[in-house]
Amino acid sequence: MAINYKDLANNTNPSWRHDPGMRRGMLHIVLLYFTVYSLGYDGSLLNGLQALPAWxxxxxxxxxxxxxxxxxxxxxxxxxxxxxFSILTDKYGRRFTIAIGVFFMLAGAIVAGFSYSVAQFIGARVLLGVGTVAAQIGTVTLIPELAHPRMRHFAGSFLLTTFYIGSILSAWITFAMVYFPGESAWAWRIPALFQGVGPVVLGFGLWFVPESPRWLITKGRDAEAHQILATYHANGKMDDELVVFEMSEIKAQIEVSKVSKETSWMTFVNVASNRRRIGVIILIGLCTQLSGNGVVQYYLVPILKTVGITAPPQTAGINGGLAIMNWFVAMGGASLVERYGRRPLFLISLAGQLFCFVMLTGLAGGYDTTKIPAMGVSIVPFIFIQQAFYSAALTPLPLLYVPEILPTALRAKGVGLYGMSQNVAQTFNQFANPVALAAIGWRYYAVYVGVLIAFLVGFYFTIRETRGLTVEEAAVIFEDDDKKLEMMEAERRINEAAALRLASEQNELKKTNSKSESMEHDEYKNDV
Known part of the structure; x- marks a missing residue:
């Protein structure tokens, strides 16, 4: 766009920590992070439970x-x-689907903690799956639509780092349960019940989180949207330049989408720019689960068994150590997304993981042939390094990049498609990985060498940079030039209308103030 939001006057403190409106906005975003906490808790829970004899x-x-x-x-x-849930998010609002997610996640944690059979435990995980997909779609759509433009990249990139907070808690609770006396069933029931902590905090915080201004505008509730943007992006100043700019950008994008009828699911197939978007979204969704992390995160115990590491304290300790390291690396990656950009981080991450899987394959094969203990143990550092490369980019970037390249009218649907592609890959992982590890052992790692090469090539040719852009500006990077000009023209018309309306309001205010001053002057003369 012709206007850079950084050049506009904004009634905020240069430091968000010292600005009351931005502080409140970031607090709401942090509360929404508890959606991902729940995902992370499950990410380590199954690994940890496999190390518990009682489970x-x-x-x-x-x-x-x-x-x-x-x-x-x-x-x-x-x-x-x-x-x-994507349809419900667009129809009833982002907060609505998050509330549904809270209910199902809490129900799933309770049922898991009191399960007495494999069937009940599976049923509990189904409830948890329903809850997390609902909450994730609502949260991932809402955060970039609430965040101040200055904080959008932080808000989006730090979202998935919360995964590892849940993962760390889960890993170390299950580690402690290794020493629970008497091999009691509570050794695994307690970690299962703790999965309900995230939904409780999220449900409480949701009462205070505002609805998306972008969604409100699509429903004709412009005044509410304007008030929310003014409150959190300009400390209540309704005519703030940045707030007026945001309102015009949002309206322009929504107007163009309505005129071109780009609001249905078929738009992803019929429109060339959306085909480009959906290709990238599906590629990222598949990559987050098929780049080898699924083997390590969910089947660490069988992997370690292939190289002779079998003691429960050892496997639980390695699981907990991975969770802590991943969190620190993901936080570091999230802090770099605006400095170095999305594209370089994606490519470095994939190249690093490719190198690690080559080494993992060689070391595991060498141990299988020689049975030298040192060669088996040496696989552990490369597991940590592979996870570090994964966490540096594929943790912070997907939930930042996917919603930002989608226009408002398609954001919830695109996030839903991202989740669906991710979950197809995850489901494949959960079925295929244990069977393949049991059948061919370390040779299975070689499959991921080929997969990572394919992903590296795909990302190189499809990912476009969005560094330094607002959410509306990032949403048009996959558009053709004609569409960009159309949006700029729509924004110009809306800006002109907004300027006329603002001038009219200011004139009315001047007349009111002048009349008030005249009346006060007459009263003063009469008193004299």
Missing amino acids: QRDLEYPTGTKLGLIAASYYLPKIPLAPV
Whole structure:
């Protein structure tokens, strides 16, 4: 766009920490992060539970297909329900689907904690899957639409880092339960029940989080949207230059979408720019789960067994250490997205993971042939390095990049498609990984070498940079030049209308003030 939001006057403190409106806005965003906390908690929970003898005993020592079904049951409901919750998000608002997610996540945690059979435990994970997909679609759509332009990249990139806070808590609670006395069932029930902490905090915080201004404008509730933007982006100043600019950008994008009828699911197929978008979104969704992290995050115990590491304290400790390292690396990656850009971080991450999987394959194969303990143990550092490369980009970037390249009218639908592609890949992982590891062992790592090469090539040719742009500006980087000009013209018309309306309001205010001053003057003369 011709105007850079950084050049506009804005009634905020240069430091968001010292600005009351921006502080409140960031607090709301942090509360929404508890959606991802719940995802992260589950990410380490199954690994941790596999290290607990009581869980193995009560769930009849699941391996292979049974273990795959337990893991996949969390993702199976997400595939058909992602489009459904996307529609509900657009129809009833972002907060509505988050509230649905809170209910199902809390119900799933309670049922899991009091399960007495494999079937009940699988049912609990189905409930958790329904809840997390609903909450994730609402949250990922809402955060970039609420965040101040100066904070948008931080708000989006730090979102998924919260995954590791849940992961750390889950990993170390299950580690502590290794030493729970008497192999009691509470050794695994307590970690399962703690999965309800995230939904409780999220549900409480949701009462205070405002609705998306962009969604409100699509429903004709412009005054409410204007008030929210003014409150959190300009400390209540309704005629703030940045707020007026944001209102005009949002209206322009929505107007162009309505005129071109780009609001239906078929738009992703019929419009060339949206085909480019959806290709990138599906590529990112698949990459987040098929780049090898699914093997490490959910099947660390079987991996370590292939190189002779089997003691429960060792496997639980490595799981907990990975969670802590991943969190720190993800936080570092999130802080770099605006300095170095999205594209370089994506490419470095994939290249680093490719190198690590080459080394993992070689070391695991060498141990299988020689049975030298040192060679088996040496695989552990490369697991950590591979996870570090993954966390540096594929943790902070997807939930920032995916919503920002989508226009308002298609944002919830695009996020739903991202989630659906991700969950298809996750479901495949949960079924295929334990079976493949049991059948061919370390040779399975070589598959990911080929997959990572394919992803690296795909990202190189499709990812476009969005650094330094507002959410509306980032949404048009995949558009053709004609469409960009159309949006600029719509924005110009809306800006002119807004300027005329503002001038009229100011004239009315001057007349009112002048009349008031005249009346005060007459009263003064009469008193004299």
